[in-house]
Amino acid sequence: MTAWPDRRILDLFGIEHPILLAPMAGPGTAELAIAVAEAGGLGALPCATITPEQARSALDAFRAATSRPVNLNFFCHRKPEDDPQREAAWRARLAPYYRELGLDPAMPVAPSNRAPFDDAFCEVVEAYRPEIVSFHFGLPEPRLLDRVKATGAKVIASATTVREARHLEAEGCDAIIAQGFEAGGHRGMFLTADVSSQIGTFALVPQVVDAVGVPVIAAGGIADARGVVAALALGASAVQIGTAFLLSPEAKIPSQHRRALETAEADETAITNIFTGRPARGIINRLMSELGRLAPDAPAFPLAGGALAPLRAETEPVGSRDFMSLWSGQAARLAKPMPAGDFVRTLAAEVLAKVR
Structure with a gap:
């Protein structure tokens, strides 16, 4: 598709729409990733709470269902003493x-059971060669990061401040996720522990865009076409959406969590x-x-x-x-319960209509 004004993420990842599924540990199933990928977005498989063997099974299911690109996601925390x-x-x-x-x-x-990225997970990346590998809480140690890059995978990671974004670019990330304070789930902060200094998405995105040369992906508080258009207008090349996908039938969440979201x-x-x-x-x-x-x-x-x-x-x-x-x-009430693939296609059409 040539209608999108900024094609950097589309061409970098080989996807149709600048809509990325956030890799949500627990709710993020292979079925959810497949639905998003088949609709033209970027599917994601979270590995933070599973074993390398379970990651292989999820990748097998994804590869059996679609030839579209996939994002394999890992946490990069240090094991506590x-x-x-x-x-x-x-x-x-x-x-x-x-x-x-x-x-x-x-x-x-x-x-x-939350395990950081290590040699065993790196072997999964080397065996399956996912098109994109993403990290949360910074990046893995250089020897592991070099092995990931050697597979040809595009590397992306979350930044919650401009300083973190500059650090990720200097370490060779191909794109940066600017995670605003509105985002659900874990903060990707890794150069600061001060939660009070965290920045909202629509203040963070343009500052990160100005600070780095790689494409920027906006995340946090985006659940409908208005949010996507705003992010693109501020210089983001794509958006990453999590909470809005939780009401899809492909997401794996308990009924009481679903009721709370609604x-x-x-x-x-x-x-x-x-x-x-x-x-x-x-x-x-x-x-x-x-x-x-x-x-x-x-x-x-x-x-x-x-x-x-x-x-x-x-x-x-x-x-x-x-x-x-x-x-x-914070944008859960903007989410509409519908199949994930329908959501991606509808959202893309609504955004393009507004952009035009």
């Missing part, structure tokens, strides 16, 4: 909830670290209200989630969302 004292303090804060549910506050809990107002989301130990935006629930949004005593990412697992296991099967991470951006 053990801190028994901090963990014990966190367990003590959660102890009243354990007792309320008839659980032993001292019961053993499994560690979080009813929550824009001011009912907040940045919190209590579910994983790292700042992320989600719909406010009981745990966020009672523990506080940002808890300084929460264990480092991703350890905070381990002690919450028994509480979630006890309450979620009966429909409670008290202890569930209800990730959502």
Whole structure:
């Protein structure tokens, strides 16, 4: 298609529409990625909460269904050091909830399964050669990044500040995702830990566009044609959308999460670290209200989630969302429930009509 005024991302990735599916760990299924890809957008397969073997299975399913490009996404956090004292303090804060549910506050809990990009995942990239590889929380160590680039993959990563964007360009990223404060899920911040200094999408995008020479992808608070047109007008070459896809049938989310997305107002989301130990935006629930949004005593990412697992296991099967991470951006109420492929095609047509 030649109607898009900025073709840099289209030509770089080999896609029809400048619409990228955000790689949402948990909700992001192979079926969702396939639907977006077949509609002309860029499908994404998140690997943050799965094993290399599961990543291979997801890639097998994607490749069997479509020949379109795919984005394979990874977290790049550093494994935290053990801190028994901090963990014990966190367990003590959660102890009243354990007792309320008839659980032993001292019961053993499994560690979080969020794994950073490593040699095993790099071997998956080398074997399957995805067209795009994206990273969150910075970039992997140089030797791993060099191996990824050697496969021919285009490398992209999230920046939440201009300084982070410049850093990513200097490290050789082919495009940069400018993630605004409105975005749902984990902040991609890696050169700062100050959440209060984070920038909104439509202030961040033009500053990143001015600061770097590679194409910029706008993310955060974009769920309809108006948001896409605004992002393009500010210099973005494409948009990355997450929350708006959560209401599609291909997304894998619990029913109570879906109900929360359908009813929550824009001011009912907040940045919190209590579910994983790292700042992320989600719909406010009981745990966020009672523990506080940002808890300084929460264990480092991703350890905070381990002690919450028994509480979630006890309450979620009966429909409670008290202890569930209800990730959502601020534009959830703009989302329309429809199949993911239909959403991409409709959105692209509406944007082009407005651009013309």
